[in-house]
Amino acid sequence: MSKPIVAIVGRPNVGKSMLFNKLTGKRMAIVEDTPGVTRDRIYGECEWNGRGFALVDTGGIEPGTNNEMLKFMRRQAEIAIETATVIVMVVDVTVGLTAADAEVASMLKRSKKPVVLAVNKCDQTGHANPDAYEFYALGLGDPIEVSAVHGHGTGDLLDACVASFPPDDGEEYDEDVIKVAIIGKPNVGKSSLTNRILGQERVIVSNVAGTTRDAIDSYFENETGKYNFSIDGKIILGNVFDTYVNKIIEDAPKLAKGESITAI
Numbered sequence: 001m002s003k004p005i006v007a008i009v010g011r012p013n014v015g016k017s018m019l020f021n022k023l024t025g026k027r028m029a030i031v032e033d034t035p036g037v038t039r040d041r042i043y044g045e046c047e048w049n050g051r052g053f054a055l056v057d058t059g060g061i062e063p064g065t066n067n068e069m070l071k072f073m074r075r076q077a078e079i080a081i082e083t084a085t086v087i088v089m090v091v092d093v094t095v096g097l098t099a100a101d102a103e104v105a106s107m108l109k110r111s112k113k114p115v116v117l118a119v120n121k122c123d124q125t126g127h128a129n130p131d132a133y134e135f136y137a138l139g140l141g142d143p144i145e146v147s148a149v150h151g152h153g154t155g156d157l158l159d160a161c162v163a164s165f166p167p168d169d170g171e172e173y174d175e176d177v178i179k180v181a182i183i184g185k186p187n188v189g190k191s192s193l194t195n196r197i198l199g200q201e202r203v204i205v206s207n208v209a210g211t212t213r214d215a216i217d218s219y220f221e222n223e224t225g226k227y228n229f230s231i232d233g234k235i236i237l238g239n240v241f242d243t244y245v246n247k248i249i250e251d252a253p254k255l256a257k258g259e260s261i262t263a264i
Helices: 016-024 068-083 099-111 130-138 154-163 190-198 238-250
Strands: 005-009 042-048 051-057 086-092 115-120 178-182 216-222 225-231
Touching (some): 005 068, 016 086, 068 099, 086 099, 086 130, 086 154, 099 130, 115 130, 115 154
Parallel strands (some): 086 115, 178 225
Antiparallel strands (some): 216 225
């Protein structure tokens, strides 16, 4: 039985990655005020009220863009939507409802998937934020006020997500997965290699060094077994690269207990 998948989507810079980190309890996604920092899909593990599920962070969706990188990012978000069990659309209460929000909402309605609307940056407690009410206009149901910074409202958000999961049949999830890390200097073809192994455009490929910025996980299964390939998006240069590889070799026994046990 595969775990349910919850995809976090929205226009750029509404706090998707910060919410992702808050829900997973780890700093897996790079968080910055600059739009477009997250580019590929990033997967993490979550559990709420006894239900485990995969959480997916995505890059910001820019409707109608002609920028090649932004088009790649949008495609990654579309793939996350296609594979999701539930979709969380994140909007920014401090900016208010935008035309881009309306276009993303329209895209999600066409997906026919359950959508939970998270109104982020509601950082004040004790009373409802009246500015959140305008997001009813998106037609996605009741907005849930959340604060990715402080964690306010995340329980209500997760309740709404889990409520849309299929019934739990008691079958255990697959855990017998070999974890493989793909590392290397910038622009040597790590993303292209991963896409070739998976047989899909899992990771954005560009001639620009540093295109992959986060650690990207990808599940793959064939007749030899089940694998989770992880690309480290950090830029590694010179002697630092050699030190990094040696550290992985030294830590292999420890990593085998929960992290990558093989490095390419």
